[in-house]
Amino acid sequence: MEGSSDSAELWRLTWQHSPIGMTLVGLDGRLLMVNRALCEMLGYDAEELSQRGFQELTHPEDLDTDLQLFGRSLAGDIDSYRLRKRYLHADGHVVWGDLSVALVRGDDGLPLHFISQILDVTEQQEHEERLHAAHAEIEREHQTLEAVFETVNVGLLLIGSDGRYERMNRRHRETMSLPFPDGHDGEAGQLGHVYLQDGKTLMSREDMPSYRAAHGEDFDDYTYWVGDDPLTRAAFSTSARQVRGPSGERLGAALAYQEITDLMRAMQVQDEFVSSVSHELRTPLTSVLGHLEMLCEHEELPSGVIAQLRVVQRNAIRLRALLSDLLHVGQAVEGSLQLQRTTVDLAALVREAVEAARPSAQESGVAVGIDVPEHLPALVDEQRIRQVLDNLLSNAVRYSAAGDSVTVVLRQGADGIELEVRDTGTGIAEEEIEHVFGRFFRGGEALEKHIPGTGLGLNIVSSIVAAHEGAVTLESEPGRGSTFRVSLPHRAG
Numbered sequence: 184m185e186g187s188s189d190s191a192e193l194w195r196l197t198w199q200h201s202p203i204g205m206t207l208v209g210l211d212g213r214l215l216m217v218n219r220a221l222c223e224m225l226g227y228d229a230e231e232l233s234q235r236g237f238q239e240l241t242h243p244e245d246l247d248t249d250l251q252l253f254g255r256s257l258a259g260d261i262d263s264y265r266l267r268k269r270y271l272h273a274d275g276h277v278v279w280g281d282l283s284v285a286l287v288r289g290d291d292g293l294p295l296h297f298i299s300q301i302l303d304v305t306e307q308q309e310h311e312e313r314l315h316a317a318h319a320e321i322e323r324e325h326q327t328l329e330a331v332f333e334t335v336n337v338g339l340l341l342i343g344s345d346g347r348y349e350r351m352n353r354r355h356r357e358t359m360s361l362p363f364p365d366g367h368d369g370e371a372g373q374l375g376h377v378y379l380q381d382g383k384t385l386m387s388r389e390d391m392p393s394y395r396a397a398h399g400e401d402f403d404d405y406t407y408w409v410g411d412d413p414l415t416r417a418a419f420s421t422s423a424r425q426v427r428g429p430s431g432e433r434l435g436a437a438l439a440y441q442e443i444t445d446l447m448r449a450m451q452v453q454d455e456f457v458s459s460v461s462h463e464l465r466t467p468l469t470s471v472l473g474h475l476e477m478l479c480e481h482e483e484l485p486s487g488v489i490a491q492l493r494v495v496q497r498n499a500i501r502l503r504a505l506l507s508d509l510l511h512v513g514q515a516v517e518g519s520l521q522l523q524r525t526t527v528d529l530a531a532l533v534r535e536a537v538e539a540a541r542p543s544a545q546e547s548g549v550a551v552g553i554d555v556p557e558h559l560p561a562l563v564d565e566q567r568i569r570q571v572l573d574n575l576l577s578n579a580v581r582y583s584a585a586g587d588s589v590t591v592v593l594r595q596g597a598d599g600i601e602l603e604v605r606d607t608g609t610g611i612a613e614e615e616i617e618h619v620f621g622r623f624f625r626g627g628e629a630l631e632k633h634i635p636g637t638g639l640g641l642n643i644v645s646s647i648v649a650a651h652e653g654a655v656t657l658e659s660e661p662g663r664g665s666t667f668r669v670s671l672p673h674r675a676g
C-alpha cells in the first residue's frame with residue numbers, strides 16, 4: 184500500500200513538473216486534468232482549462248484532422264496518434280504543438296480517457312518557416328540570376344581557383360568556336376586564334392584573358408581579336424574580376440566577354456577616312472597658301488583687299504595645322520610614328536617655344552615664366568618635341584584667363600629629363616582627367632566657353648612622348664590650374 188502511494192506521488196510530481204504539456208482528456212474532449220507546463224503553454228490556469236475541450240483550444244484549420252484521429256481511436260481503429268498542430272493561446276496567438284495521444288481502456292476494454300502530451304514547438308516551427316522562406320528566396324534569386332546569366336548578350340565565364348572552367352553561359356559557348364575551332368579543354372590559357380589589338384600578333388599564353396584572370400588579375404576592357412580568317416575575325420572587349428569567399432579566400436574569377444567588332448570596324452573606317460581625307464586635302468591647301476603668299480606681295484592691291492587676304496591666309500594656316508594634327512593622329516594609330524633623333528639643346532628649344540607662345544599669352548593677359556638650365560642636350564626628334572611644347576603651352580594659355588600665369592620648368596632629373604608645364608587656369612574636372620589624352624576629347628569647360636580646339640593636342644603629346652619611351656602625367660584641380668609633367672629617358676647625343 185505504502186509503495187503504491189509513493190509511486191502515485193512520484194507520478195503526480197512528474198506530471199506536474201514535466202516540461203512537456205500533459206493532460207487527461209475525456210471521451211468528449213474535455214481536459215480533465217492538466218499540468219503546469221500546459222497551462223503556461225496555453226496561457227490559462229488549470230481551472231479554466233478543465234472547463235474547455237481540446238476542440239475549443241485547437242486552431243480551426245487543424246481541428247478536422249485532430250477530430251478524425253480522435254474518432255478513429257474511439258472506434259478502435261488505432262490506439263494512439265501523433266500530430267503537429269496549432270493551438271490558440273488565451274491571448275489569441277498561435278502555439279505550435281507536437282501532440283502524442285494514447286487511448287486508455289478499462290479492464291473491460293472500454294475506452295476510459297486519453298492521455299495527451301504536447302511539446303511546444305512554436306520556436307522550432309517558426310525557425311523552420313523562416314528557413315523555408317529563406318530557401319524559397321534563395322531559389323527565386325537563383326532562378327533570376329540563372330535567367331539573366333543565360334539571356335544576356337555578353338559571354339560570361341567562371342573559372343575555378345585551379346584554373347579550370349566551371350561554368351559558361353550560352354553566349355560564351357556560341358563564340359568559343361571562333362578562337363578554338365578544334366574545341367577547348369576547359370583549362371585557362373589554352374592558345375587559339377587570338378590576336379592582340381593590332382589584329383596581327385598571335386597572343387601568348389600569358390596574355391590570354393582567361394590566363395590573366397586565373398592568375399589573380401582584375402582588368403577592364405581588354406581588347407583583342409579572335410578568329411583565323413581576317414575577314415570574319417571578331418573583336419572582343421573583356422573584363423575580369425576575382426571572386427572571393429566570405430573570409431577573402433580566392434574562389435576563382437569571373438569574366439565578361441563583350442563583342443565589339445562593329446565598333447572596332449567603325450573606328451578603323453573612321454581612322455582610314457580621317458587619314459585619307461587629310462592626305463587629299465594637304466596638296467590643294469599647300470597650293471592655296473603658296474598663291475596667297477604671292478598675292479599678298481602685290482603692293483598695288485588696295486590695302487582693304489590685302490587685309491582680307493591676310494584673314495584668308497590666317498585661316499588657311501589654321502587649316503594646315505589642323506590637317507597636320509589629323510595626319511599625325513593617323514600615323515600614330517597605325518603605329519608608324521617614325522622619330523628622327525638628333526642631338527638637340529632642349530633648353531634652347533623650350534626658350535624658343537615660350538617666346539613663340541608669348542604674343543598670344545600677352546593678348547590674353549597671361550604671364551609666362553620659364554625655368555630652364557643653360558643647356559640640356561638630348562637625343563630626340565626636335566620637331567616632335569617642339570610640338571609637345573607648343574601643344575602644352577597653347578593649352579596652358581588657352582585654358583587660362585587674364586591674371587593667370589603659366590610656368591615652364593626643364594631639368595635633368597635622376598632618372599631622366601623632366602619637363603613641366605604648369606598653369607593657374609581653369610583646371611580639369613576629376614572625371615575628365617582620364618579622358619583628356621584620348622582622341623577628339625574636349626572638356627566640358629572648353630565646350631561651354633567655346634574655347635576653340637579639336638581635342639587632338641594632348642593625344643599628339645602622349646603619342647610623341649610614348650614614341651620617345653617617356654611618360655606624361657597630369658595633376659589638376661578645377662579652378663586652381665593644371666600641371667603636365669613629361670619625363671623622357673635621358674639619351675644624350
Ligand code: ADP
Binds near residue numbers: 579608636637640
Ligand atoms: P583641345 O584643347 O583642342 O580641346 P587637347 O587634346 O589639347 O584638345 O585637350 C583636351 C581637353 O583637355 C581640352 O578640351 C580641355 O578640356 C582639357 N585641357 C587640356 N589642357 C588643359 C589645361 N592646361 N587646362 C585645363 N584644361 C585642359
